[in-house]
Amino acid sequence: MIIEILVIGNEILIGKTQDTNSNWMAKRITKYGHRIHRITTIGDSLDEIARTVQEILERAPAMIITTGGLGPTFDDMTNEGVAKGLGRELVLDKHAYNMIEKAYKQAYEQGILKLEGMTKEREKMAYLPEGSIPLPNQRGTAPGVKIEEKGTSIFILPGVPAEMKKMFNNVIKPILKEEEGKFYQKGFILSGIGESQIAPYVTELEEKNPELWIKTHPRVGLAVEVEISVTCFDRPNCENLIDKVLKKLKQTVKNLGGIIKKEYD
Amino acid sequence: MIIEILVIGNEILIGKTQDTNSNWMAKRITKYGHRIHRITTIGDSLDEIARTVQEILERAPAMIITTGGLGPTFDDMTNEGVAKGLGRELVLDKHAYNMIEKAYKQAYEQGILKLEGMTKEREKMAYLPEGSIPLPNQRGTAPGVKIEEKGTSIFILPGVPAEMKKMFNNVIKPILKEEEGKFYQKGFILSGIGESQIAPYVTELEEKNPELWIKTHPRVGLAVEVEISVTCFDRPNCENLIDKVLKKLKQTVKNLGGIIKKEYD
Secondary structure: OEEEEEEEOHHHHOOOOOOOHHHHHHHHHHHOOOEEEEEEEEOOOHHHHHHHHHHHHHOOOOEEEEEOOOOOOOOOOHHHHHHHHHOOOEEEOHHHHHHHHHHHHHHHHOOOOOOOOOOHHHHHOOEEEOOOEEEOOOOOOOOEEEEEEOOEEEEEEOOOHHHHHHHHHHHHHHHHHHOOOOEEEEEEEEEOOOHHHHHHHHHHHHHHOOOEEEEEEEOOOOOOEEEEEEEEEOOOOHHHHHHHHHHHHHHHHHHOOOEEEEEEO | OEEEEEEEOHHHHOOOOOOOHHHHHHHHHHHOOOEEEEEEEEOOOHHHHHHHHHHHHHOOOOEEEEEOOOOOOOOOOHHHHHHHHHOOOEEEOHHHHHHHHHHHHHHHHOOOOOOOOOOHHHHHOOEEEOOOEEEOOOOOOOOEEEEEEOOEEEEEEOOOHHHHHHHHHHHHHHHHHHOOOOEEEEEEEEEOOOHHHHHHHHHHHHHHOOOEEEEEEEOOOOOOEEEEEEEEEOOOOHHHHHHHHHHHHHHHHHHOOOEEEEEEO
């Protein structure tokens, strides 16, 4: 599956918050053999959300995952923005309403919050794009959302990492596993020779093995250490291929006078 | 100034590397009173880079900053992708060539690298889009690039954080400071009442003061703690306005039975 992530929140754009959600999701999406095509980060602006959702849909990914902008304040406008982008109405969802009411009731009974019952701001979180399926939020109050649009599944998740992770594991992980592809990655770290010295051998091996993605990565500016990782997506004999290529690369490094410092899976 | 960031690298999309460059730059861009409109993260693909550069240019930001994809290996293709996006030739830049040659000479003399002189892979880093100004890399080998295109300044920076930071401070920071705007942010953390309880008061204050951006942010899922921050961009009396609004918000929190835990500038 090809997946796009849309991160929504002014706090990311002004540098107040480091977005760690994308990286957390990217690891898991990759692990199950799927690919993230693009990660887009935008602010809490109605028109910007609408426009960006339309742009992503034009690229027709199998899945769009958004994070952030589901809270009770008026600058949380992800649902409204997605609705606008899809040309759908924003409607009060009874299931979502009940989820929110229940979460606040519990918080009140546990003494966490002092205000009982629903308010206009709490109710706002139950307004979803028409045709949505609300997703329970087991770590907070704002429900997530699932929408189908022209072959793309859109998942709208909260921005608070604990809430996002729980919802991702409950709802998205099973779908990723159902359509699981295989993904392998192995590599090693070397020293004594630079990235540019090993580059022609990497190019040659990559041309011979188009199913592999071989990446060298300088670990300090001037190539005191170089990391080589070999990645293989969902092909037969992925692991054998990687092992064969790594063996050749290690021999090349030794021939050039380099030292292999650490291997990893 | 309106600025867009373009992060280029498969390692970010597969979750192997957490992009910290954007957050580091966002803090500094915001501090000098400028705004990031969007952060886009894409893979090392020639067509994808070309297409995305064109998309960003259509939004006509004052500045585009790209990070990543400047290394010696064949999958580092940012310069080629930008050239394609701008419809310019990729040409050998003599200044860039000299910078690279010098960096490798030093590394060889210091015993860091064992291969002397230029190779095809090292030379590759000197091929820049026509009309580029190369930017010295004081922490590595690949030069950065500055290009002007239809009123937008494009800065191409390395992805290795130490190299990116040095180049940003040398080249971009002076430009940000030259056109410096003022940016203020103050806030506090409260407990005992939830985000949805404070929301109507925040909305009212924000409607009265459109020059402010007032953000509440739950610090744990169910609003055990809420952070309120007030941000003001480049208006007269920013600080007085923020102080006035914060005073009202603190009084509201107290009236609702909440506790103010921590104030900050």
